[in-house]
Amino acid sequence: xxxxxxxxxxxxxxxxxxxxxxxxxxxxxxxxxxxxxxxxxxxxxxxxxxxxxxxxxxxxxxxxxxxxxxxxxxxxxxxxxxxxxxxxxxxxxxxxxxxxxxxxxxxxxxxxxxxxxxxxxxxxxxxxxxxxxxxxxxxxxxxxxxxxxxxxxxxxxxxxxxxxxxxxxxxxxxxxxxxxxxxxxxxxx
Amino acid sequence: xxxxxxxxxxxxxxxxxxxxxxxxxxxxxxxxxxxxxxxxxxxxxxxxxxxxxxxxxxxxxxxxxxxxxxxxxxxxxxxxxxxxxxxxxxxxxxxxxxxxxxxxxxxxxxxxxxxxxxxxxxxxxxxxxxxxxxxxxxxxxxxxxxxxxxxxxxxxxxxxxxxxxxxxxxxx
Numbered sequence: 001x002x003x004x005x006x007x008x009x010x011x012x013x014x015x016x017x018x019x020x021x022x023x024x025x026x027x028x029x030x031x032x033x034x035x036x037x038x039x040x041x042x043x044x045x046x047x048x049x050x051x052x053x054x055x056x057x058x059x060x061x062x063x064x065x066x067x068x069x070x071x072x073x074x075x076x077x078x079x080x081x082x083x084x085x086x087x088x089x090x091x092x093x094x095x096x097x098x099x100x101x102x103x104x105x106x107x108x109x110x111x112x113x114x115x116x117x118x119x120x121x122x123x124x125x126x127x128x129x130x131x132x133x134x135x136x137x138x139x140x141x142x143x144x145x146x147x148x149x150x151x152x153x154x155x156x157x158x159x160x161x162x163x164x165x166x167x168x169x170x171x172x173x174x175x176x177x178x179x180x181x182x183x184x185x186x187x188x189x
Numbered sequence: 190x191x192x193x194x195x196x197x198x199x200x201x202x203x204x205x206x207x208x209x210x211x212x213x214x215x216x217x218x219x220x221x222x223x224x225x226x227x228x229x230x231x232x233x234x235x236x237x238x239x240x241x242x243x244x245x246x247x248x249x250x251x252x253x254x255x256x257x258x259x260x261x262x263x264x265x266x267x268x269x270x271x272x273x274x275x276x277x278x279x280x281x282x283x284x285x286x287x288x289x290x291x292x293x294x295x296x297x298x299x300x301x302x303x304x305x306x307x308x309x310x311x312x313x314x315x316x317x318x319x320x321x322x323x324x325x326x327x328x329x330x331x332x333x334x335x336x337x338x339x340x341x342x343x344x345x346x347x348x349x350x351x352x353x354x355x356x357x358x359x360x361x
Contacts, residue, residue: 028245029350031318033311034339042343050301057303058283060310063207064276065247072277073284084281088273095246096253096269102240103257103265119243121357123318124328125349128335130315135340137308147305154309159316166208172306180302181295188294 011078012046014086020044021071021090028095031126034133036067040074047074049140061173067091144183150176192260193267195226200252200271207276211249218252228259249273327360 012020020039027035041052052070059069068091075087138151150172157168199221207214215238222228229237237258241251249272256268290296319332335349 025246027347028247031314032245032247033314034346038346050304053304053307054297054300057300057307058287059280060307061208061303062276062279062283063205064273064280065207065211065249066307068247068249068273069276069280069283072280073287076281076284077288081281084277084284088277092246092250092269092273095244095250096265098244099241099246099250099253100257100262100265102244103254106236106240117357117361118354119357120322120324120328120361121331121353121355122350123322123353124331124357125335125353127315127318127322128332128337128353129339129346129349130318131312131332132315132336132339134308134312134315135336137311139340141304141308143301143305147302151305151309151312154306155313155316158310158313159320165310166206168310169208169306172309173303176305177299177302180298184295184298 010045012044014079014082016044017075017078017083018086018090020046021087022094024067025091026094026098029122029126031130032065032067032091034129036070037133037137046078049137053137053141061169146179146183147176150179193263196256196259196264196267197271199226200256200268201275203252204272204275205279207249207272211247211251218255222255222259229255233258325361327356331356 024032024035024039037052037056040046041049047055055070055073056066059066059073062069068088071087071091072084075083075085077083079086138148143151154168154172157163157172158165203214203218203221206217211218219234223231223234234255237254238251241254242248244250250269252272253265253269256264256266258264260267287296287300323329323332331349331353335346335353338344338349339346
């Protein structure tokens, strides 16, 4: 069943992979996560919602930004080491150029007050964008009830209890894997 | 030269601790660059982190901005490489492992078990961003409209970001 999904997906060429990741990096205001999913799953259809979520899940338990880890893994999946380098370079090159420009402006002018209301509005919209992406993924993935509980525990731990992220990962990653494996064993039995 | 090496080592250590991304290592980053090495003061640290948030891209690039502040272009290069390379090598190995294990029937369900964590943490960071951004009634309206727009439509999220900025400019 999983293999069918992989066979259906079109494999992007190296240039397409690079340009897709340049787009993800450049558009990633207020967090690159929603854009990564938007480009890979919705716009270019390189991966199914489920395949993408699984790569992201692995990226989450490794150190480093999950989208950055996903770029390494997705790049390797399509084009080996070259693919990893291409996807990662694409992801970071745009933001790095903008950061260099911002750093120079910051040193020259400091912070300008006129920009604040605009940035406040963008920050609010970005928050909604991230929440909307999570709801959409959950809806498309249709996880069984016990895994929904694990997801809600992650929300509570991160947003309301403000627990350290490594602690949340160490507790909930094994729990999620166990519950998911148990369900597949039951189905097989 | 020794300064550049110190930058590389400091951020290289952070790279392997950053489970869940930049926010996980923010306290440790602060300890290293402000307390241990004395590369900047408290206020500069906060301002540089905010500056990195204003740019697109993964917020782990806060390390790049700090590197620039400490030692210019070479410092930025060292901080970025230090922050990205160790984690990237791990991710590369992990992908190789999943490819080798692909035939195993337990792999897919095991991997799917990590999905709720990933999606839950996305939602969690959205809520944290909303708590920080929700300063008045208008920002709550923007958050709600943006949530529904991204959830229910397939249009580019760029529209709500631009719309949110324009509304902020007009009304805030």
